[in-house]
Amino acid sequence: MRCGRLESVHRLPPVRIFSGIQPTGRKHLGNHIGAIRQYVEGQDRGDPAIYSIVDLHATSVAYDPAALPRYVYDTTAMVLAAGLDPDRCILFRQSDVKEHTELCWLLCSVTAHGDLNRMHQFKDKSAQQRELISAGLFLYPVLQAADVLAYRAHEVPVGDDQRQHIELMRDIAERFNAAYGDVLVAPEHRIPEVGARIMDLQEPTRKMSTTASEERGLIFVDDDEDAIVKKLKSAVTDSGSEVRRSEDKPGIANLIEILAAVRAVEPDEIEREFSDSRYGDFKVAVAEEVANYLAPVRERYGQLRPDEAALEAALQQGAESAREIASDTMVDVRGAMGIGAPRPA
C-alpha cells in the first residue's frame, strides 16, 4: 500500500513552489488559513518549496526601521511554529538574496505602467497613505513577480487578495519570454477553495487585514484563548437567526467559512450541522474550535521566538540555497537581455 503511494508520487512532474510573506508583526487568522498552512502542505510536495520573509516589500509603505528586523524574526518563528522545517524547505529573508532587486528592475522593461495602475492593492493602499505614496508601492507587484520568477516557480500559494498580482506576474513572464526567448516560467496561483478570503469580524464585507482592520476585527495567531473567544463572540452578525450563507449575511457567512476551514470540510457541512442552532451558540462553537486549532501554533511560537540566533541561522541556511537557484536564473535573464559582458560563444 505504502509502496504504491510512493510510486504514484514519483510519477508526478516536480513542482517548484514559491511564496512570500510580509514581516508585518503579528500574523492573523486570514494569513494562516489563506497562506501559511498551504506553505506547510507544499513543503511535502515542493521540489523545492521556497518561502521568503519579504522585508523589502515592507518598505513600500511607512514603517519602523528599528522594528523591522524583529518583525522578520516574528514572522520566521510564526511560519516555523505552523510547521515549516528549514531542512525540508527553503526559508529565507528576501533582502539576503540581491537577485530579487536586480530582476525587479529588469522586469520593469516588460511591465505596462497601465497594468500597475489597475492593481486593486495599489489603489487601496495608496488611499491609506498619509504622507507619501511611494513609487515602491506602485512597483510592489513587479518586485513580487521578481520574487517568484527568480526561482522559475510553477505554483504560488496565496490568499484570494493576491489573485490579480499573480495574473500580472504571468503576463510579465509571458511578455519577457516573447521578447527575449523562453527563459522564465509563468506560474499558477494556488488559492484554497475554503478560507481564501477571511473577512474582518467587525466589518465582514472587508477582508481581515493587518493594516486596515482594528484589533477587534482580527484574530491573531498568537492571541490567547480568552481573546479569541471574546472577539468571536462579539463578531458582527445580522438580525436574523439562521446559520446559513447568503449575500445579506456576510458576518455569519464568514464564521461558517472560518469553521469549515479550521475543520477542513465544506461550508455546506457546517450549515447542516448548525441548522437548528442560534447565532450565540454557533459563535461559541466557532470560538472554541478556533482557539483549539491555534493553541499548538501559539505554544510552539512561544518556544521558538526567543531564540533569535537559531532563527537567524535558519534564514541564512535558506538564503544560501535560494541564492544558488536565483543566480542561475539571472545568468539566463542577463544573457537573454544583453546585460553585462558578452557570454562566451
Ligand code: AQP
Ligand atoms: N483575510 C485574508 N484571508 C486569506 N488570506 C489572506 N492573506 C492576507 N489576508 C488574508 C494572505 O496572507 C499571505 C501573506 O500576506 P501579506 O504578506 O500581505 O501579509 P500582511 O501584509 O501582514 O497581510 P494582509 O492582512 O494582507 O495585510 P494588508 O491588508 O495590510 O495588506 C498572502 O498570501 C495573502 O494573500
